[in-house]
Amino acid sequence: MxxxxxxxxxxxxxxxxxxxxxxxxxxxxxxxxxxxxxxxSNSINVDDESTSEIWQESIQKTTRELGDNLEESVERIFKDRGYETSLRQRLRGKSGQLNEIDVLAKRNKITVAIECKNYDENRKIGIAEIRNFVAKLEDLDINRGFFITSSDFSSDAVGWAQNNPNEKQLELWDGSTFMEQFKATVLGRTNSKIVRIENCIEPKGNIDDFTNLTLHNADRVTLRRCDLIFHPFHIVTFNLNEEFKTPDKQIHTSHNSGSYFVDGLSGEIIYHQDDHGYVFETSDDEEKQFVKEIENYNPVGKLELTQKTGSQIIKVEPSIASNDAQFRVRIHASKDNQSRVPYEVRISKDTYESRDFLHKPDPNKIITKSRLVLVPKVDIEFESKEYSYSRIVFPASEIWVKDEIAKCKHLIGSKHTFAVCEICGIAKCEKDIMIDDNDICFCKKHASQDLKDKNKRSIIPDKLKKFSFRR
Ligand SMILES: [Zn+2]
Ligand SMILES: [Zn+2]
Ligand SMILES: [Zn+2]
Known part of the structure; x- marks a missing residue:
């Protein structure tokens, strides 16, 4: 069998x-x-890069294979980022209950809890699973959690994670992000000064602008990591031109053409456009931005980039072959182009009945062509005491899709941050930060009673002033 x-x-x-x-x-x-x-061919040639041997190994690794050892693979990513890790830890929380954490990662004062779910491609992570995980973080008093899956998250789950007013920092990695991070961290590093990249969208802007911080005490924050990652996509164009017969022997035609964007790491179709319009097949902001970058910029054939100290340039090779991407597109396009065609059947001498014929185009008759495009994104990590913060910028359009250190979460929406707490490193807005006489910033939790009292006294007259002088 x-x-x-x-x-x-x-x-x-x-x-x-x-x-x-x-x-x-x-x-x-x-x-x-x-x-x-x-x-x-690789074993005959002398390698110019030390990573190429592991690299060959990785090309054959699909999300599935990595998913089988998801926890171990995740552990490798965090080890590479300077964390000490342990697997399947059972920890007692505030409630007195034991909570199992798949991967527990510690670096300096930062503790990260990671939940790993190896599901097959079609099973998505729902809201309930995310909520349960956040409850674990609460119980264990851990600030930062990663939910990592080899499959994907339901759009409800993504929405909940984005809008939940909970203080916990929650990061969701789907199969594609996990593969990207695994390849970028464990396999993608190179020591050569010059990196050559083909068929990529050209990054613009200055990397220093992307790592800039506007905080009052920005000197309390360290830049841990700054990677320029090139993520692979297969752009598959299709052409459907088919004749078919309804049972009444009438000939019909089915036409359509357009393109599908296939993630080169997970094989997931994230977008398609055809003669009828366009469809985003993802609810993830980052994936949506990848689509916009591909739509708005033409890739350049060859690019030479120089690596700066402190920032890495990583070209992520696709795990899905072009043939496989085209096959997936043909199956998908066949489903997308199903049509119901009415036809008439004679049921007696003078009576006709109208029926529907369901036509599904033959995937093998859909003509496809594929090209690979690498889309750059800048992946930045900051650290301050017990907190780490991630920032993601698309350097071609200079669009920031994520910036954790800039957001102070409130019950409704969020405010721009002002400073980080000297004691715990949490980034908070002006209202939530107290400054002492030596210009040192504290969060509400870590400010001394004296400072809190002083702050209260100074806020009340300020407010009164505003009211009394306003006309
Ligand atoms: Zn199968
Ligand atoms: Zn604090
Ligand atoms: Zn605030």
């Missing part, structure tokens, strides 16, 4: 496609041959 490498179901003797999930076994075979020849 043989099993599908994609979904694990019994193949029931099929050698071409898995009847369960549609995975192409042909492309699997050609991929294997391809990587075998790559290894052969």
């Amino acid at each position: 043989k099993f599908c490498p994609e979904c694990g179901k019994d193949l029931k003797g099929s050698t071409k496609f898995c009847s369960e999930c549609g995975y192409s076994l042909q492309s699997l075979i050609s991929n294997e041959i391809q990587s075998e020849t790559e290894i052969k």
